[in-house]
Amino acid sequence: MTEWVIEAENLTRRFGAFTAVDAINLKVAAGEIFGFLGANGAGKTTAMRIFCGLLEPSSGRATVAGFDAMTQSEQIKQRIGYMSQKFSLYGKLTVKQNIRFFAGIYGLSRREVKQKTGEIVERLGLTTAADTLVDELPLGWKQRISFAVATVHQPKVVFLDEPTGGVDPIVRRQFWDMIFEASSRGVTVFVTTHYMDEAEYCDRVSIMVDGAVAAMGKPAELCAEYGVASVEEVFVALARKATRHGD
């Protein structure tokens, strides 16, 4: 039987009269790379915040790693990793200090912290830069360190909010190599992106329009269903129908 790591049933979130997330249903399986797509203002960020235990749903149900987003947000927070473009590392700390700090926050023991720090530094090929201030590193390295930090406590699922903005094509792909690698270790990856070629890397994608899930499935199946060659074309076709323009 499939183990579902994220489940949403009629998940809804209203802000006053505005329904940001409108009765969405989705399931993400363990180890899956799930692409969460949508135009600006379609409701992605709100839905993601609910899954991360940062916002309560107005109605409907969401479970993440087996815990209810409404009542057990603290348990959820211990079992997920989160990384966004804005969530950055401490620039005035070194690479090692950052990893140690976040590992400590996630409650790893002193011995585990030490072992993990060495492991990450080695895996990222940062041995020579381990004692460099994060501020002095290129953006691509920071992103990879952020990802490593977000998964340092071996979460069931890691949420990535536009993780690859603004880097060159090679660095962007190196980042995805890390995602593939984490997924092969069984980590579930829930990712938003504006790069449509990255949508193709996902096992499955959903496309949100006006707060609802307008399409969901494997990239190849979606393309076949809409009779087009790429997820981008599916996206454009759906997002054109959007009626709302607020954030």
Place this chain on the structure above:
Amino acid sequence: MATEAPLAVARGVSGLSMFAAFVLKEAKHVLRDRRSLLILLGLPIVMMTLFGFALSNEVKNTNFVVLDRAPDASTLGLTGRISESNYFTFAGRVQSEAEINDRFRRGDARLAVVFPADFEHDLRHLGHAQIRLVADASDPNTASTVSNYAAAIVAQYQAELAEGSVGPGAIAVETRMLYNPQLKSSYMFVPGVMTLILMLLGAMMTSVSIVREKERGTMEVLLVSPMNPLILIIGKAVPYLVLCLIDVLIILLLSYGLLDLPGGANLPLLIAESLLFILTTLTLGLVISNLVQQQQTAMFVSLVGLLMPSLVFSGFMFPIENMPLPLRVISHLVPTRWFYLIASNVMIKHLGFAAVIQPTLILAGMTLVLLFIAWRTFKQRL
């Protein structure tokens, strides 16, 4: 190589309407930001109330104890007189000097009146007598105020005794309170509070509002426009000038309406001097905004860099005459010192322009120097 002539300015929009648009925009920012509006208009009210009532050095209902080795009509009469006054509350008798110490330590009395055993005898037969006032000087300011008040009451009592011919002329204690005959000190704070408020708001609000444009990136767009930066600077200053003037009016209303500041001050002079000082603080704000890049820094510099020296060196909290020479020299460079001098001369002492010409000229000179610095440090680029 041929060049393209700039023609934007020749399209019929004058610098004046640019300026008007700028002031209008600035006014909208202020009116739409509830928080800054609250600070701008609420701060003078809060500060005036705080200083006027809570923080005033007026002493009310101070507990006092009496050490009276031989109670008699005179000592009882004097004790009664002291406890009748608004300033003191009788807190019992003590039997020894040690007990006074004890009461002070527990904090339930701040003054002790000690009568010698032969008080009545001395007063009647020698024509003078001694009493001792012991004050808890762990807070020296309050201690001196408290003992002054008590001494004044004693002197008054003695004068009454003399009038009733109970005994030959008793000694009057000379306590004269200049400019504050009722010993009511609430409104003494008005010039100081006004100085601080104008310094803080004028400098902080202007610098923060300019630096906000840098931080949000709108400054970039404004710089890459044909607009003269002078319009930007003056356009920024005008709304805050108006707001600071409103604050001056609020302060004056509160002073006369609530704190019973005696009338008789030359108000047009006071407002004109305030205007000059507001200009000084606005230019200070401009200088700050030219030198820093973040709103937080601007706020920090205004608070720590301006408010602290203003508090210390204006003469409002700490008398400048008592400072060591180097600090006294520094205080000459602090604009608040001069405005505080002007404001207290005009508001409290009711002096005219002739008496404040010197500080006025100094303040005007400072403003010009600051304006020059602001102009020289304004960056045409990032």
Place this chain on the structure above:
Amino acid sequence: MSAVVVDGLGKAYPRASSKALTDVSFAVDRGEIFGLIGPDGAGKTTLIRILTTLLLADQGTASVLGHDVVRDFRAIRALVGYMPGRFSLYQDLSVAENLAFFATVFGTTVEANYHLVADIYSQLEPFKTRLAGKLSGGMKQKLALCCALIHAPKVLFLDEPTTGVDPVSRKDFWGMLGRLREGGITILVSTPYMDEAARCDRIALVQKGQIIALDSLAGLVESHATETYAVSGERLFPILNDLRAYAGTRYCFAFGREHHLVLKPDAGGPEAALAYLRGLGHQTASIRAIRPNVEDVFIDLIHEQGQ
């Protein structure tokens, strides 16, 4: 005559370990869309700020419409439109108030030049009383473009106008730029999105403060026509790792549902690579020659530099 001429520009920031710009030279023709394409930190913003007279270069010269960026900065400021990288309008003013304010600052009125922005502004009109801070990313960007256009600039500088904006809004935005170009405006635009290169007349690929290639998209692809192969198959991630381990591989990167593979000249061609994959059990793997796209070119250039 060129609209923008850049000659040997160099710029270093104090305390930075590497130079922001090193010996950058190029010229932008009148009426073309010129794209500066490269990752964050490549020097695109520095370059645009020098051209919009906001920064001074350490070395070299630059001119816009014949005006020197240092000496004649006032003349340039009256002639160009500029949209900085981050959203730089007043969040607490409404859509209409922002436009009116910027029109006045640039010495004109909305009425006088409405025809210039009518195409874009008409989409914003239903929301004109909304505060700019409450608009969605795509709408903010349209408003910023209107504000940069309202004074009829001859040259438009756009610094990463589409960063963080969804694909649909990006498509719309480029449609607008195309129509503006037909109206004769010269546009210099920077972007980190490689796929937007296809919308530019010419592009400069920027990496680490240098221009590593400059041409039309077709020209770039032509001159870097390395033999590129697309590999697809069932288990893509293992295939990628196996291809990277292959002795004949120069480099291999994921491109959507395929991998793009560039082989060493002596590697025995695609047949040998396919045989290698089949030998490792990737029975469904297939391989075909493709025409490289701009990302392939960029990867190739960076790879060359890395060697």
